[in-house]
Amino acid sequence: MPRSSFLSAPKLMNMGFHYTEQYSLRTRIRVLGLVNHASPEWRRWYLECHEKPALQKMRDAGYDFVEIHYIYGYGLQGEAAEIERTRQMVENAHAVGLKVTGYFQFFSVQEELFMLENPWAAQCLALDAAGKRLEYNYDRPSLCFSHPQVREYYLQGVEHGLRYCGLDGIRLDNDYYKGCYCPLCQKLFHQYLAAKYTPEEAARCFGFSDLSGLCFPRQRGGLDPAYLEMALFRQQHRQNIMRELRQRIDRIKPGAVLGGNPAVSRRVDNDGVINVYPADLAETHDLVCAENSLFPGINDKGGLRSQTEIYAFAAAAGFNAYPSHHLHGPDHRYRWPDSQECALTLAEALAWGQTPCTTWGLRFDGSGRSLYERPEFMAVTRPFAEFIHQHPDIWQGAVNVAPTAIYVNRESRLLFPEECQSSLWGLLQILLRHGIPFRFVVRDGAEALQGVETLLVPNVQMLSEQQLECFRQVPKVIFTGASGRYDLQAFERETAPESDFPDTPEAVPISSLTEPAQLPYPEQGDRLLPLLPAGLDSKQAVGATLFQVPDGRRFLHLVNYETTAARIRLAAAPRQVFAPAFAGGRLEGDELVLDTYAVLQLEDKSSSR
Ligand SMILES: [Zn+2]
Known part of the structure; x- marks a missing residue:
């Protein structure tokens, strides 16, 4: 169960607005091949987005909440002007009924300004196995949160966002832990080992009883117990700081959202690279981005691509995940989804009780318009928003x-x-x-x-x-x-x-x-x-989830992963069929003809199959 009542039923989220003017000028970024953020048109659009009319338009399009820029790592003074804009945007968003979470870059800082404002930080850099500083790109060092001052920076950032800017939540980006090899982290590792192992147990497991000289291994190798302990320590260490942030949020604004993007299920050895076991996110996070490019569909090899791993973790552990929409073709160039892909992505999230989101929606699309406003996206988001707003009881308190x-x-x-x-x-x-x-x-x-x-x-x-x-x-x-x-x-x-x-x-x-x-x-x-139990009677790839709400009603969510409508023969008539007005489904005799997404309310205890 999510701790934020706001997220107890699906809410449509819009995001992509975390590139500040400051960051854009410094990096001359062209996000995902889009327009040059240093151009005058971009700046005009950026400033207008902070204003009430732009936010009203978003509200009218069906969105319940937006994620906007807050901290990019230049330091609280260094980006004070942008933070002021955040505050104004939150005020305007609230005036039209939108909730707002603020983007907070967790893994790295922009050293050019950050170090001027925080000279102490030069002594708190995270180091890789070779003793070189850990970085995002070439110019953004990572701070080691074993240092109390670093933790304080994050805590202050959270507090300022909630109190001064009035944010309804903080969304950390890159809140992974790449693992730090600095002396302080080594020391904490030894404390962890000392607490976990008696001398006898150490000798049984490692061959010697004194573990105070055990170094962090450089990489995973075979059955190395030191690697296993290092990874377990790091997962726990990251969990500790996330717990601190969670507690601070709960103290300042109970019910406020903590979101994150630790890049879950992106690569095969992810848990040991980002040092996150996905189920642990439930203890601290309300919202997690499925930042993995696994937009659902059938891939070129005939395989079924989906973001189900993170959704299934979320549903089992008790947090909310939202899709990533960073589509890319076989040549690895990013592209935006078409209407059907957009619908499928929202549908897959909803089928698992997760948060539907246009991850790319709040980006400049030329001629003063935001990307979410393209007609092919509005044709999907509006009916899906209406659908979830009409039927919150399908998801409220639902258990898989x-x-x-x-x-x-x-x-x-x-x-x-x-x-x-x-x-x-x-x-x-x-x-x-x-x-x-x-x-x-x-x-x-x-x-x-x-x-x-x-x-x-x-x-x-x-x-x-x-x-x-x-x-x-x-x-x-x-x-x-x-x-x-x-x-x-x-x-x-x-x-x-x-x-x-x-x-x-x-x-x-x-x-x-x-x-x-x-x-x-x-x-x-x-x-x-x-x-295995029998599945759906259909020739096509149609995924199914089964959820039960507190009053005992059971809902079978159906998601068609293919581009043509699926015909599903139902063993028993459902009590009711729910579907969005776009890409939904309809009953034809004992068959359900499914475009992309429908929810069947089942008769009590009998199977639909
Ligand atoms: Zn360290």
Whole structure:
């Protein structure tokens, strides 16, 4: 359940407005190949966007909230003029009924101004394994938040935004932790190890009892327990500062939103690169960007591309995710979505109870217009906004009750990312393509397994004894690959659990993982189908999710990933069909003809399939 009541039902979000004039002039940026931000037309548009008429237009287009610029890293004094504009824009937005979150660049600062204002920061730079400073691009150093002064900078930024600018929330960008090798971080690592390991336990795990000389490894290698502990420490260390920011926000403005973009599910070994286990975001964040270019659709290889991984994590852990719309073609050039792609992206988010968003919407599109105002986008966003505003009860308090689940865990994703992700990314395609509703189990223990009838454990190689015990409560558990071969400290078991599919038929080839947007459909994947519950009766790739609201009503959300309408034969008539006025669906006899998105309210307890 989201802690922000504002987000308890989907709200349409518009964003892209984080490039300040200052930043634009300094960098002469052409964001995603768009216009030159240093031009007079851009400046005119930028200033006008702060004014009430522009915000009223956005409100009229159906948007509930916008994300605007706030802190780009020049320092609170250094960008005071832009912050003043933020304050005015918030006031104007509130006057027309829009909520506002403010962009706060977390990973890096603009040293040219920041260091003048904050000379102490030169002693607080984050360092890579070679001792060089960590940077975003060539000119934006990263601060190490092990230093209290750095934490104070973030806390002050949050406080100023909520109090002075009147923001309804803060959206951190790049709130990942690339891992810092500075002496202070090393020291904290040793404290972490000392607290976690007795001398006996250290000797059992590492071969020696005194861990106070253990260095951060430079990279992941085999079953290295030092790498595993480093990654676990870093995830916890990042979590600590996020918790501090969350607490500060809650103290200043209860209900205010904390958003973030730690670049979740962008690459195969992501959890150990950004040092985030996605489920942890629920403790601190309300809103998370799926910044991964995985806009939904069928890719050139016939694979099903989607942002489901982050949505399923969000639905299971209890935060909200919103889509990334950074489309790119095979030549890796960015492009904007067409109407159908825009609808599909919003639909996929809604099917998982997440936040529909035009991530690129608030950008200059020439002739004084913002990108979201293009007719092909308004044709989609307006009816989708009307739809979610008319039927908030479809999502309010909704819980994913799919009887099929996929188990994932932190340790395996760190030490065996290729094995985990090739199986997970293949399995997601199988379940989505065949319309089998599912959920994620992202935490250990018996509670998360309640109601699960079929549990898939896709090559999750590290499992605790307790978790294996918990699996016994599930009627059907399907192990693939070498699931459970190791315990959580990467010691091999004498007798591993028996695998149902040792050859992991669900996995996509390891060689395809470098480009998650272009994954093929797993060649052998359909061998799993006889063991899974029946999915939708359709020839096309139609994904399904199953949610239940507090009064007991169950909703089956259907998303057609293909560009032609799908015909789905329904085993039982639904009680009601809900769909947006654009790209929706309609009943024809016992068939549902689905353009992109529809929600079926099911009859009590009987299956629709
Ligand atoms: Zn450090």
